[in-house]
Amino acid sequence: MKIYSVKILLESIVVPNPNGGKTFEETIRLVKAFTKEELEQKVRNYFVDETYENALGGQTTWRFVTILDIFELIDDFAGDIDFKEVYSRFLPFEQLITANEVIELYSLAK
Incomplete structure (x- = not known):
């Protein structure tokens, strides 16, 4: 079995969205x-989509958008490493923006 480093883009969907913004998460x-x-x-x-009640009494759903990059590791690790997070950053925007615009803006697919 091989070990891969996988860069993923997630999207936050907030309803209602009083600020009109958008947040994405890039995670490895x-x-x-x-x-x-x-x-x-x-x-x-x-x-899979994860929905919960947010602090404003609305609903927040985190949704998978796409796999941005896959890299096969040559190291071996002891123990269960499946889906261990090694990097994450949130990408908040004050206006609505699409996932494709975020990928292009931050060159996430490179």
């Missing part, structure tokens, strides 16, 4: 899989 996770195809399916199955 370690994932074990035999092939890239298995890896991609495993990521899609892991990142």
Whole structure:
């Protein structure tokens, strides 16, 4: 089984959205899989929509947008490393913006 570093983009959907802004999260996770195809399916199955009540009494949903990059690691790790987060940053915007615009603006797919 191989170990991959997977860069993922998540999107926050807030209803109602009184500020009119948008937040995305770029995160890098370690994932074990035999092939890239298995890896991609495993990521899609892991990142299902997660909805919760926010501080304003509305609903916030975190949604998987896309896999930005996949890198196979050559190191071996002891223990369970599946979906361990090694990097994350939030990308808040004061206006509505699409995932494709964020990817282009921050060169996330490179």
